[in-house]
Amino acid sequence: MNTIEKKKLGVLGLSLISINAILGLKNIPFAATIGPSAITFWIAAALLYFIPISLIVAELSTSFPEQGGISAWVERAFGKKASFLCGWFFWVANFTYYPSLLIGITVNVSYAINLPQIIHNSWYTTIVSIVIFWSITLITLRGTQMSGKMAAIGAPIGVIVPAILIFGFGLASILSGHPSATPFTAETIAPKNLSLDTVMFLSTLMFAFSGIEMLGTIARDVKNPQKSFPKAILISSIIIGVIYILGTLAFQFVIKITPDDTATALYQFADQITKQFHLPFNLSQVLGICFVIAILGSLTFLILNPSVMMAESGKGILPANLTKSSKNNIPANLILWQAVGVTVILVSSGFIPSVSGALNMLILMATLAFFIPYVFLILAYIKLRISDKTTFRPFRVKNNFLAYTISAAGLISVIGTILLTLVPSPGTTFSEYAPMVAGPVIFTLLGLWFYRSGTKTKKADLKKAS
Numbered sequence: 476m477n478t479i480e481k482k483k484l485g486v487l488g489l490s491l492i493s494i495n496a497i498l499g500l501k502n503i504p505f506a507a508t509i510g511p512s513a514i515t516f517w518i519a520a521a522l523l524y525f526i527p528i529s530l531i532v533a534e535l536s537t538s539f540p541e542q543g544g545i546s547a548w549v550e551r552a553f554g555k556k557a558s559f560l561c562g563w564f565f566w567v568a569n570f571t572y573y574p575s576l577l578i579g580i581t582v583n584v585s586y587a588i589n590l591p592q593i594i595h596n597s598w599y600t601t602i603v604s605i606v607i608f609w610s611i612t613l614i615t616l617r618g619t620q621m622s623g624k625m626a627a628i629g630a631p632i633g634v635i636v637p638a639i640l641i642f643g644f645g646l647a648s649i650l651s652g653h654p655s656a657t658p659f660t661a662e663t664i665a666p667k668n669l670s671l672d673t674v675m676f677l678s679t680l681m682f683a684f685s686g687i688e689m690l691g692t693i694a695r696d697v698k699n700p701q702k703s704f705p706k707a708i709l710i711s712s713i714i715i716g717v718i719y720i721l722g723t724l725a726f727q728f729v730i731k732i733t734p735d736d737t738a739t740a741l742y743q744f745a746d747q748i749t750k751q752f753h754l755p756f757n758l759s760q761v762l763g764i765c766f767v768i769a770i771l772g773s774l775t776f777l778i779l780n781p782s783v784m785m786a787e788s789g790k791g792i793l794p795a796n797l798t799k800s801s802k803n804n805i806p807a808n809l810i811l812w813q814a815v816g817v818t819v820i821l822v823s824s825g826f827i828p829s830v831s832g833a834l835n836m837l838i839l840m841a842t843l844a845f846f847i848p849y850v851f852l853i854l855a856y857i858k859l860r861i862s863d864k865t866t867f868r869p870f871r872v873k874n875n876f877l878a879y880t881i882s883a884a885g886l887i888s889v890i891g892t893i894l895l896t897l898v899p900s901p902g903t904t905f906s907e908y909a910p911m912v913a914g915p916v917i918f919t920l921l922g923l924w925f926y927r928s929g930t931k932t933k934k935a936d937l938k939k940a941s
Contacts, residue, residue: 483698489707490714495773496780497686498634498715500766501579503641503722504740506683508732509676511663516677517720523677525684527885528849529712530872531856532688533705538868539859540700544780545688545852546788552855552862555792556926561851562788563922566781566809568845570816573777577604577821580770586742586763604821608774612814615775616807637765638718640758641741644748645725653751657727678892683719685845687711688852701869741766782809792929847915849889857882 484492506513535548545565550558581600584607585591649655657663687708697703730747732740745758786798786806801807860878872878897912 484696484703485698486703486706486710489697489703490710492773492776493687493707493711494714495634495769496776497684497711498718499683500634500637500641500718500722500741500769502680502683503719503726504732504744506680506719506723507726507740511657511659511727512666513680513723513727514664514720515666516680517716517723519677520680520684521716523884523888524681525687525712525716527881527888528684528852529687529708530881531853531885533708534868534871535852535856535859536704537701537870538866540697540704544784545848545855546784548859549851549855550788552858553851555788557851558788559792559926560919560922561848562781562785563925564851564918565845565848566785566813567816567918567922568848569777569781569813570820572845573608573817574604574821576770576774576777577608577817580604580607580767582739582742583763583766583770586745586759587767588763589757589760591739591742591759601821605818607771608817608821609814611771611774612778612810615778615810616801616805617803632765632768634718634765634769637762637769638722640762640765641744642718642721642725644752644758645722645728648725648729648748648751651751653729655728656731659727678895681888681892682845684715685849688849705870778810778813779805782806782813785809789925789929792926846889846892850886850893853882853886853889 506517509516536544539548539551546558546562549561578600581603584603726740726744729751730740730744732743741762742759745762748754749756749758783806785793786800786809789798789809797808797812798806799808857879860875860882872881
């Protein structure tokens, strides 16, 4: 028993995994493209989305700590069909999210080896991304403990160190008398108007806070989940929010960027700092190394999580050889099929000439696909809050009115994001827009087809057995 207990994740392990899985420093330059008003948008994203979802996940994961996370909670609330569709969308959403993450890795690798010019070749980024993803997928097949170990290295070195460097050098630039690249006034910090573009920008910042629900999928591997989950969520929420806001402030003081520079903006910041302070080392290369470590540290958990959810929700529906667990208690076949799907999308993205263009398109696709399971999550929380009054809830929002207000804010934010993402922004080409609309429709039809086929087969098998 002692040996098993030692292997389980505690508050520190959960906090590191969630910070490493959620926090993306690439979101800072994206936020900086809108100017000082990004600070207001970060706060709005946290209030409208991150805090409601965190409180919902904390309550559900401590009350119903089953392996499977969202899919397990949705099944408890609405049954198997809803659970399957939720897990299905969460699984396929990662097919677009991973490529956006991987293209970012190749940019980081380029700067880590001090050869930034090679990122102008879109096929180079595609090939490197595929090699990295398959390598990490094979490591992930070794189980959750490997994910925990890699996160323990990736979060401090790959996330916290770069955040300190960005904020520290930004603060040093302010104190040393360098002029700000961005004017900070009450006027510039306040959003100028509530246009479609600014609301969509808010939606993308909300997506930057996504990932806290992943903790529910590893409930069986957590020591004392009823106490560990709320503490880990509180710690990670504070750290992530502070880093996003302070990092954006420091970033905007040093450089001014446009949406076309999002793929390399962090390195433009580092190059400017290197010049300002005449550093004896290349800050771009240091950040590149740190970011590679960060993403490699988080990627094992990000690869594992949706397949665990899909395996739980797909039992009895998908073919048994897909959902069965390996000796490490993970759905190895689903993980491998996931890698095949990601490879196909990566190869397709290689035909987009600009790395920043490919990255921005994939981010929008991932934003749309990822928010669909959150509708299931929030509705399941409301249903269980109303219908299940007997389960002991170690952590809960005590006031019912507050709980439903929080749920409503999260639900409106999520549905609004889904609808707004479908509205094409000016200058969007058909090749960029079509996948965002066709993708969810095709995946919905596929999910319904798999569910129908699986339940038909199961009924036929039961009939034969009887």
